[in-house]
Amino acid sequence: MPPYDPSAFPPFAVTVDLVVLTVRRHALCTLVVRRGEEPYRGRWALPGGFVREDEDLSGAAARELVEETGLCAHDPAAPPPVPSNGAHLEQLATYGAPDRDPRMRVVSVAHLALAPDLPAPRAGGDANSARWAPVEELLGEDVLAGTAEAGTALGAGGAEGSGDEAGGGGDGKEGGPVALAFDHARILADGVERARSKIEYSSLATAFCPPEFTVGELRRVYEAVWGVALDPRNFHRKVTGTPGFLVPAGGTTTRQGGRPAQLFRAGGATLLNPPMLRPEV
Amino acid sequence: MPPYDPSAFPPFAVTVDLVVLTVRRHALCTLVVRRGEEPYRGRWALPGGFVREDEDLSGAAARELVEETGLCAHDPAAPPPVPSNGAHLEQLATYGAPDRDPRMRVVSVAHLALAPDLPAPRAGGDANSARWAPVEELLGEDVLAGTAEAGTALGAGGAEGSGDEAGGGGDGKEGGPVALAFDHARILADGVERARSKIEYSSLATAFCPPEFTVGELRRVYEAVWGVALDPRNFHRKVTGTPGFLVPAGGTTTRQGGRPAQLFRAGGATLLNPPMLRPEV
DNA sequence: GCAAAAGTGTTCCCTTTACACCCATGT
DNA sequence: ACATGGGTGTAAAGGGAACACTTTTGC
Numbered sequence A, B: 001m002p003p004y005d006p007s008a009f010p011p012f013a014v015t016v017d018l019v020v021l022t023v024r025r026h027a028l029c030t031l032v033v034r035r036g037e038e039p040y041r042g043r044w045a046l047p048g049g050f051v052r053e054d055e056d057l058s059g060a061a062a063r064e065l066v067e068e069t070g071l072c073a074h075d076p077a078a079p080p081p082v083p084s085n086g087a088h089l090e091q092l093a094t095y096g097a098p099d100r101d102p103r104m105r106v107v108s109v110a111h112l113a114l115a116p117d118l119p120a121p122r123a124g125g126d127a128n129s130a131r132w133a134p135v136e137e138l139l140g141e142d143v144l145a146g147t148a149e150a151g152t153a154l155g156a157g158g159a160e161g162s163g164d165e166a167g168g169g170g171d172g173k174e175g176g177p178v179a180l181a182f183d184h185a186r187i188l189a190d191g192v193e194r195a196r197s198k199i200e201y202s203s204l205a206t207a208f209c210p211p212e213f214t215v216g217e218l219r220r221v222y223e224a225v226w227g228v229a230l231d232p233r234n235f236h237r238k239v240t241g242t243p244g245f246l247v248p249a250g251g252t253t254t255r256q257g258g259r260p261a262q263l264f265r266a267g268g269a270t271l272l273n274p275p276m277l278r279p280e281v
Numbered sequence C: 001g002c003a004a005a006a007g008t009g010t011t012c013c014c015t016t017t018a019c020a021c022c023c024a025t026g027t
Numbered sequence D: 001a002c003a004t005g006g007g008t009g010t011a012a013a014g015g016g017a018a019c020a021c022t023t024t025t026g027c
Helices: A057-069 A135-139 A184-201 A204-208 A215-226 A232-241 B057-069 B135-139 B184-201 B204-208 B215-226 B232-241
Strands: A013-024 A027-034 A048-050 A087-095 A106-114 A130-134 A246-253 A261-266 B013-024 B027-034 B048-050 B087-095 B106-114 B130-134 B246-253 B261-266
Touching (some): A013 A184, A013 A204, A027 A135, A048 A057, A057 A087, A057 A106, A087 A184, A184 A204, B013 B215, B027 B184, B057 B087, B106 B184, B184 B204, B184 B215, B215 B261
Antiparallel strands (some): A013 A048, A087 A106, B013 B027, B087 B106
């Protein structure tokens, strides 16, 4: 290791970028903000910002998350003072290619946040400069589920919510798949992949749900994130039979129509054993 | 996002640290180097160094790995020019607490490398300033396998290699578990945990083996990394029955004693499906 | 012959899967 | 009545754990 001479190492800017995922209208969505400056002015980007002098990395990520969404994140590795309101936050990966930002050398520590469906994004003052975008749109995921059949089970093509939302689809600049700024498409893809694999063996899928939820709602989270259709009967048996995954909350709800469903809260277990199995292909 | 004013963000030093793991004498070991300067002068630390101005993060990690071990790493995400000789290299996590280095603000992007057993570490010139240390020693892992029974299945207590090695055990300064410099114990623990879980569902365990190896040698890798004893018969059936995991290399060897064993090479598969199951408790 | 490591066959059991069937509500 | 989603029962198929048994070397 070379000696630590303050003039012997190149200075870097360090930022945190956030992949904030949620499930809206049966589709996996991520929070993007419109860039106001060059480069990539007008393009969508992941929210993020500089790490401050006195701040650790997860602290910076939690601060950005609050600023962008109002969510108080729960980072299992963070010290107690951070209040939790259900959102999950974890470090994803770090991106530092020399040319990833044309202006200077920037190393970005990306974080992954999972949140329940929120009313509407509140950007820094400007309302239409932030939106929840389906990841399928941003990544051009024709391969989201492999086959066309799975496409009928979920997403914009399904029967449940094709009505457009104000400010949602018609997003101005680009037509077709929207290209994210910088290397943010790569970061988003890595975050989505992490979420997809992590709900297999952990109870993290509950982070997409409100505090109380039904088995059916949890199943629809898995279906949206994985892009598959799951057998409701076997899913019910599986999740209720895994100790510590779900605890009954007492009430029932009929908000999905049909027979009233039991309400559950997330149990204490974080690791699922045996794991949920993601269908092949 | 605030505007990019070069004077508006605090400058950071960015380093890469390496968790280089290997299996020696049936124990999981990591490469540590003796620090020559303050702070932590004389203490063991993970190898690492500054990221250069024109270098990306995986490039810096690969360079450090060559400098410390002579290994040419294979990073699946890296561009072609990097030659592979069997070692595996991947990004682990990034550590950036404001006080992790008392002298300045340093963000370290830790990488995990898995290597076959090497003759001897070659530090930057100095021979006894680098060594392979059993992770058990560095982490005080009484909980390595949970029960005492598993301890008999492997490690220094086993029957196969209790003879001491020159320069190995008696390491000077500290008595008992050696405390690593900085937050390197945390980084090492994260790297070990990553390796332990990743060999479950990927073919990465072969990165600990020489180019040609037997099923028994591969099994001893799993036993050393997990700290458990595995049934040789079921293990054999499992790995030879997983398509793409192993391909016959043609010859046999008797270097382990007993009946000659078939030699294999790592197959093309990187993901194991179904995964290897780590015994509970 | 005996010890040691490599392989094969077989049995038991648990999980997953597929699907028939019943339950409780809204319209 | 009927559509919709919630929940239970059950039988077939697949994979893992445990272990008896055979094979091939060195001493």
